[in-house]
Each structure stands twice: as structure tokens, then as C-alpha cells.
Amino acid sequence: xxxxxxxxxxxxxxxxxxxxxxxxxxxxxxxxxxxxxxxxxxxxxxxxxxxxxxxxxxxxxxxxxxxxxxxxxxxxxxxxxxxxxxxxxxxxxxxxxxxxxxxxxxxxxxxxxxxxxxxxxxxxxxxxxxxxxxxxxxxxxxxxxxxxxxxxxxxxxxxxxxxxxxxxxxxxxxxxxxxxxxxxxxxxxxxxxxxxxxxxxxxxxxxxxxxxxxxxxxxxxxxxxxxxx
Amino acid sequence: xxxxxxxxxxxxxxxxxxxxxxxxxxxxxxxxxxxxxxxxxxxxxxxxxxxxxxxxxxxxxxxxxxxxxxxxxxxxxxxxxxxxxxxxxxxxxxxxxxxxxxxxxxxxxxxxxxxxxxxxxxxxxxxxxxxxxxxxxxxxxxxxxxxxxxxxxxxxxxxxxxxxxxxxxxxxxxxxxxxxxxxxxxxxxxxxxxxxxxxxxxxxxxxxxxxxxxxxxxxxxxxxxxxxx
DNA sequence: GTTATATAACTAACTAGTGAGTTACACAAG
DNA sequence: CTTGTGTAACTCACTAGTTAGTTATATAAC
Numbered sequence: 001x002x003x004x005x006x007x008x009x010x011x012x013x014x015x016x017x018x019x020x021x022x023x024x025x026x027x028x029x030x031x032x033x034x035x036x037x038x039x040x041x042x043x044x045x046x047x048x049x050x051x052x053x054x055x056x057x058x059x060x061x062x063x064x065x066x067x068x069x070x071x072x073x074x075x076x077x078x079x080x081x082x083x084x085x086x087x088x089x090x091x092x093x094x095x096x097x098x099x100x101x102x103x104x105x106x107x108x109x110x111x112x113x114x115x116x117x118x119x120x121x122x123x124x125x126x127x128x129x130x131x132x133x134x135x136x137x138x139x140x141x142x143x144x145x146x147x148x149x150x151x152x153x154x155x156x157x158x159x160x161x162x163x164x165x166x167x168x169x170x171x172x173x174x175x176x177x178x179x180x181x182x183x184x185x186x187x188x189x190x191x192x193x194x195x196x197x198x199x200x201x202x203x204x205x206x207x208x209x210x211x212x213x214x215x216x217x218x219x220x221x222x223x224x225x226x227x228x229x
Numbered sequence: 230x231x232x233x234x235x236x237x238x239x240x241x242x243x244x245x246x247x248x249x250x251x252x253x254x255x256x257x258x259x260x261x262x263x264x265x266x267x268x269x270x271x272x273x274x275x276x277x278x279x280x281x282x283x284x285x286x287x288x289x290x291x292x293x294x295x296x297x298x299x300x301x302x303x304x305x306x307x308x309x310x311x312x313x314x315x316x317x318x319x320x321x322x323x324x325x326x327x328x329x330x331x332x333x334x335x336x337x338x339x340x341x342x343x344x345x346x347x348x349x350x351x352x353x354x355x356x357x358x359x360x361x362x363x364x365x366x367x368x369x370x371x372x373x374x375x376x377x378x379x380x381x382x383x384x385x386x387x388x389x390x391x392x393x394x395x396x397x398x399x400x401x402x403x404x405x406x407x408x409x410x411x412x413x414x415x416x417x418x419x420x421x422x423x424x425x426x427x428x429x430x431x432x433x434x435x436x437x438x439x440x441x442x443x444x445x446x447x448x449x450x451x452x453x454x455x456x457x458x
Numbered sequence: 459g460t461t462a463t464a465t466a467a468c469t470a471a472c473t474a475g476t477g478a479g480t481t482a483c484a485c486a487a488g
Numbered sequence: 489c490t491t492g493t494g495t496a497a498c499t500c501a502c503t504a505g506t507t508a509g510t511t512a513t514a515t516a517a518c
Binding site: 048049050051091129130133134135136138141152174185186189194195196199200201214217218220221224 | 275276277278279280318356358359360361363364365366367369370375378383400404406407410411413414415417418420421422423424425426427428429430442443446447449450453454
């Protein structure tokens, strides 16, 4: 239980003067750290916190197990680091969406498409979040600096809806938070529950064709919900 | 890895001549079996297949660990039994919905409300399904007799939509499978992701008040999607 | 006496975490 | 240049504790 915390993150950067860009490993040590994170992401996504094996992470990363404890302290702390990274990446991508220049309905459609395309491109995100929710979200809560990121998007959505109301394209009275949840839900559920749904319906829902059908459907659902008239 | 499979499920029912009602333990042995299933459901729901502890299931059930192996053969088989039970219960409840007597829009609203209320009343279902989906759905697939149950509801939904189209209340061209998925999604996601969403939004979404708001919202979303005009 | 049900004690394999030491390299003193 | 010192990065071998599954045995029912 006693964390050594040799604080390798504050390692002196003797040679490389320029600050490295996000997730670009410049030094060998950073590369090892990154490889561990990537291997851990896959392992935790596949098996959850309890099912993941530290030895397998080490093997997959081509690193010595001891280095995982050297860099991250414990299995749980490694898990938090993975969660933080994946979650932050998504929020950054979301923040980068240029919605404000578009007409309200188009802006929301773009958000819906993003909420479909992002998990499609990052399947680990889904299973990691599923696992985290099974654990009551306690590890994500542990992570600082995640609290502030989310709220801004709801504010942006609120503004977009207000514009739409004003120009008559959007039905009034839509709750931005619940709209955001619904937009997330209709795509997330599809990716998250494809395995059991495919079994239940006796039909593989993970094919590119089915995926495209679903994508059109979710845009359709949200459009009809927000459209005025 | 070698499953003993003592097939205790075919145990002779010497005393109780009448076929016992669903999940009502008549004999002591059936009671033990049921207690194990209930304890296992809670344990697997909370911690997933890998995180669950057989010893804890035994303790919680007030049964000897050996009896778990006697009745279910292995941890994995116990997990499948739990999954099967929970999933089947939901399908039975779903099949019991009397939708056919209602006007199409009301029928779909009733289905939406069911899809909200059922997971609200059975939180284990959500986490069990989440865990199962993380594992690729392989254990649910292992279970027979689940395949046929689902399809019927899609057929019923198809009929309802067709009636609605005919009487002009429902917009034509709605895919019943995707509608069903969307109806499931908007409620499921709320229950499934409450922990991380609450963290992200800095607002407890699990309160009765928030729940009621969400319930209204999901009915609203689906109504606007299917309504003609 | 055979079958179903039950218990406690046990084991083989696994698993997170550690102790102790090594390598590679930077920088400074002589 | 070479010797000494400091330290980040890394390896190997180990352990204390856990965990699914088992063995051996008991008892009640019929």
C-alpha cells in the first residue's frame, strides 16, 4: 500500500529542449511509458480492472513489469491513467468541433455524427467506460481535471438551441443536458451492446453495412426530435 | 477447465408432484440453488465475471462453496445461469406487455415506459449486460433458448408501426429493429452510465427527480420521432 | 445401500507487488 | 581523459496472499 512515487514524470529533459507535443514520446523512457499505457488500455478495455493482468500488460508493452510500478505505482493507478487519457482525448476532440458557424440544425447533426464516429474509431473507450460504470465511476471521480471539461459542451449546446429557437428551426423547450445524453445514448448503446444485441436478434449488427444504417438512423431520430413544427 | 457437469438441473422431484411456478423454490435443495443464483447475480453484477469471488457468493448465499460446484459445475457456468435467468425474466416481462389493444402511438409509448421502468427496477440487469458485452457476448451466446424470444417483439413492433402508418398516426418508413434499439438505448444509457455522467456533469443524475425528468424526456424523444406530420 | 445434499479442510496455480541489484549516461574534479 | 558520483531507466528473482476448484467424509431420505 505504500507508494514509492519516484516521480519519474519530473525527469530532467537535458537534451530535448522543446516541449513535446501531446502523447509524442521523445525520450526512450517516455516511449516505454506510452507503450505501457497503450497495452494497458487494450488489456483493461478487454477484461476490465479485475480481469486485466499486469503481467500481460508488461508483456504486450515489451516492458518489464517492474517498470509499470516504477511509472504508475499500482495497477489501480495505471487504470486511472488509462481512463484519464482516453476520456481526455475524447473531450479534446469534442471541444475541437466547430459547431458555432453552422445553422443550428446542422450543428446538432454534426454533433450527432461525431458522437457516432468517435466511438466507432475508438472502441476501447466504450468498454473502458462500461467497466468504469460497473465500478460505480469511482476511479474516474478520482481523477482531477476532468470535471471542468464537460460542462462547456452543454453550454455550447444550449446556445445552439437558443439560436434555433430564435430563427424558428428548433422546437422550444429542449433540455440541452438530456439532448446531449440522448445523442450519446443512441450511438453508444449500439456500439456497447452490439454483442448481446447481435445474439438476441440473430443478426450481426457489427458489419459496415449495419453500421451505416445505424448512423443514418441516429441522425434521423435526433433531427425529428429537435426540428420545429 | 474440465467441467464435471453433474447435471443437477435434472434432479428428480420426488415429493412435489405439481410443477413449481417460476423461481419458487419448493424443496430445500431448490432453495439453496435459488439463494446461490441470487447471491451470484449480485456478485457478478457488481464485479463482473473476473472480479466476482466464488467464496463470497457462497457466503452471501449461506451455502457451502462446494454446493455451487455441485449445482452449477463451474464459476463460468454459474455466470451463464445468472445471465440466462436475468435475461429471460426481462423477455418474459416484455412479452407480457399488452400493446396490441392500444392505438399505435400509445402502444409505443407504453413500450418506451417499460424500457425505462424495467431496468429502473432491475439494476443488476444493466451491469450484467455491460459486463457481458465487454466479454464480447460469448456467454450469452452459449445459452440456448434465448435466440427465439427476441425476434417476436420486433415482429410485434412492425405490426404496430404498420397499423400506425395505415391510420395516419405514424410516419412511414420507420425500421422496427432500429426503433427498438433506440428505445432501449435512451433509457439503458441513462441507467448504465449514470456514474460517469454524474461525475462529468458534476450533478447527481440518480435522484428520483432526475429520473422522472429523464423518463419524460425519453417518451418525448421517441414520440416526436414516430409521429406523422 | 444408494442417492441427494451438505461441510470443512485442502491444493495447485495464479497474481499483485517488491527487494536488490544493474546498465547507461550525465557532469564535474583532478 | 579518466575517475568518481549521481540518477533515471531497467532487469531478475522472489514472496505473500489469493482463488477456483477438489478430496474426503458425513448424514438424511427412501
